[in-house]
Amino acid sequence: MYRKKLVSAIAAAAALGMLATGCANQSGPSTSESSGAGNKVDIPAISKVDVPSGAVLPKGDGKATCPATTTIAYAGAQTGPNAQLGINIFNGIQLAINQHNEANPGCQVQFKKFDTEGDPNKATGPVTQIVSEEDIVGVVGLPFSGESKATGNIFEQKGLVHITPSATNPGLTKNGWTTFYRALGNDAVQGPAAAKFLTDKLQAKKVYLVQDDSDYGIGLGTQTSEALGDALVGSDKVVTGQKDFSAVISKIMNAKADTVYYAGYYAEGAPFDQQLVGKGFTGSFVGPDGVKDDQFIKQAGDASSNSFFTCPCIPGELIPDFATEYKKIANAEPGTYSIEGYDAATVLLSGIDKGKQTRADLLSWVKAYDADGLSKHYKWDSTGELATPDVYGYKVENGKIVPIGVIGK
């Protein structure tokens, strides 16, 4: 008898719950759309970017020779919560190596991938393995700032050159490392550009800045909040792996912010945006390169339609030759940093073709490098930074990320 009661109590609970759900659902659209979406700014998408005419390509002159053991490695996320950012990169590298090996029968460069899961704590193992493999003469990676910081010394000790296609923490080039090169602008460039984008183009009056606890999020968050000045109405911090953002969201709603800038990765950014929109936030959500990926849209669903991105990455999908070739091997459009990965691999491959086939030779080759790649001109200063890299803006349009041109200038 009492069991029956329990069952009916559970059923009652469920029914009541569902009832409330349903009522809510019906009244839904009217309330969420009525509260001011007034400051939505329409920025048109761009459809082409300039490609340097004399860009160095992986295929070279086709006459290169090298030992069959010559190897280039990728170290970075292949699995893990932010795996897609790494996958974009190694597909770019793979494309460069395929094109090189096809054109150069005398020089078949091997490509090895090492998985760090994007986690600073797990990265030292694979990197130690890389530096101990003598055949590896150059590395593209590591993609994320935290893991780059954790492993820079290991590369340095063994004199192994590595070009990061995506780590943007400004502090990385201040460690005195001579083997670290960055194939894009850092967050000292992205932060101010993002701030300018928010206040000028998006006409944000009240920006709420949220950063995660990674080296990347902290660095970018600091740079951006400094540049935002008075437009910043508040800031908060979240942690890697966080799933519930209700406390942060409550603060954002209380601050009456019209725009949220999230300095972190999509693994947390997507549920954050989703819960933000769920709580009735009608302003814009702006994320950096770590959030700019189709996975963000996939995970946040229709909530993502309020999103913009800032990224020191060049829209590779607008470079037709690159985009078609990339699609063949990756079965997908080029993603964030695909072209940076491709360019970084090209820098290393062109050195190998010129006979720089030891670690020391290849390191000095990169150090003295001065040529165009598909995405930009590559010439590093003594710390490993590029001169004046561009930052692009992107937006979500019909469930896809589309570029809206150079920002911050």
Added chain:
Amino acid sequence: MITAVIPSLISTVRTDDTWITFDVNSLAENFWNSTFDGLTFGAIYALVALGYTLVYGVLNLINFAHSEVFIVGCYGVFFTLSALNFGPSAPRLAFWAIVGNLVLALVVAIVASALMAVIVERVAYKPLRKRKAPRLAFLITAIGVSFAIQYTIYWWRGPSPEAALTMFRPTPIFDVFGTIIDSQQLVIIVAAVILMIATDQFIRRSRTGRGIRAVAQDPDTATLMGVNKEKIIITTFIIGGILAGAAALFYVMKIPSGVQYSGGFILGVKAFAAAVLGGIGNVRGALLGGLLIGLIGNYGQVLLGSSQWTDVVAFLVLVLVLIVRPEGILGSSLGKSKA
């Protein structure tokens, strides 16, 4: 009152590190918001905590695999709703269609969790009980089973969280102290409270409930008095599983992207802490502890300025309470009928 006590503490807290602030204003501004969110989480913790407490009551065993019983329920919700074409975007369905789908997901989650609980009992604990294994062996087995289930899911589903599932877009229902309560919070709190009361009444009033209390008090005497101990044990696990399954639905409702192989771990630890805080073995203690852990964590993170303090504050309070009342707030008394 809070505002009177706290300023005196501010001077003693170092606030130069930006990762910890001591923002009383922020707490005051967000007080009701934090309260309702805290209660929402607390309700979920409480439902899971009941599972720990009931099993502890009858077996004197911390069933560490209970967090996996919970996450299996989450997967039940995930697969059901995915099959019904729910996804990250809010569904465009009629009201009754959503209700129907969620009830179905609830049933699947409850069945999945209850089944998992029974399997855990039969595979991991019953053979040990038969051989009269020492207490420590149960504890280690519990941890082992927990990992075994977790990594079976890992092996099957991979390390990444499953795609988010939005069951419905939360919408404002009514206003309390200038803070909006949305449909999601209301559904979770109301449904969870009904379940808690039902469980409490079931344990106190029903024949099976009396059996559970009898076994908790003195298993041997209970057996002599005609209580079927094995049946009571398995029933206890099933009740824990049912509540965990219901908690799973609410959890996925609250955190759409929370379905992951390791997703039950922290929640399980917090629910366990809630059970201990209220007094392990005590049904009402688990309810109180769950709500308190939810509230305290939420206040803590707003006060200290960052989400990473949620768990720290919750556990700190747990430690402080246990120093003063080692038995937990309400004491551990499932067996004594004052429960």
